[in-house]
Amino acid sequence: MEVAKVNDNIKFLRKKFGYTQETFAESIGIKRSLVGAYEEGRADPRLNNLLRMSELFNVSVDTLISKVVSELSEDELHQAEEGSSRILAITVDSEEN
Template identity: 40%
Template structure:
C-alpha cells in the first residue's frame, strides 16, 4: 500500500528543498532515473533507501510513506480486532 503515497511524497519533499532529481540522486548515490521511477511509483524504494531518504529529508518513515496524513493513516494505536475490521472494510 505504501507505493500509492511514497512517490508523490518524495516528489514534494524534494521540490520543497529546491532539489532536482539529479540533486537528490547525488545525495542518495542513485541515478536520476531511479529517483524518477520512485516518484512515478514505477519502482518502490528498498527499506534501506526509505530509511536513508527519511533521514536526508528529516522526516519520519511514516511521513515519507504517508505524507502529512501519517498519523491519520497509522494503525499503530489500534487493537488487533480494530485492525482486522479495518482490513475487512478496506477489501470492500
C-alpha cells in the same frame, strides 16, 4: 483525508528542499532514473533508500510512507519524527511468563 502515496511524498519533499532529481539522487546515492521511477510510481524504494531519504528530509520513514506530507504543517512534519516512540504494556504471571 487523502491516502498517502510514497511517490507523491518523495516528489513533494524533493522540490520543497530544492533538489533536482539529479542532485537528490546524488545525495542519497542512487541513479537519477531511479528517482524518476519512484516519483512516477513505477518502482517502490527499498528500505535503505527510504532511510536515507528520511535522514535527508528530517522526517520519519513512517511519515514518508503513511502520511500525505503536502497536507502537514512544518510542526506536524517534524513532530512525526520526534513522536515515533511507543510504550507498550505487557503482563506477566508470577513465573514471569
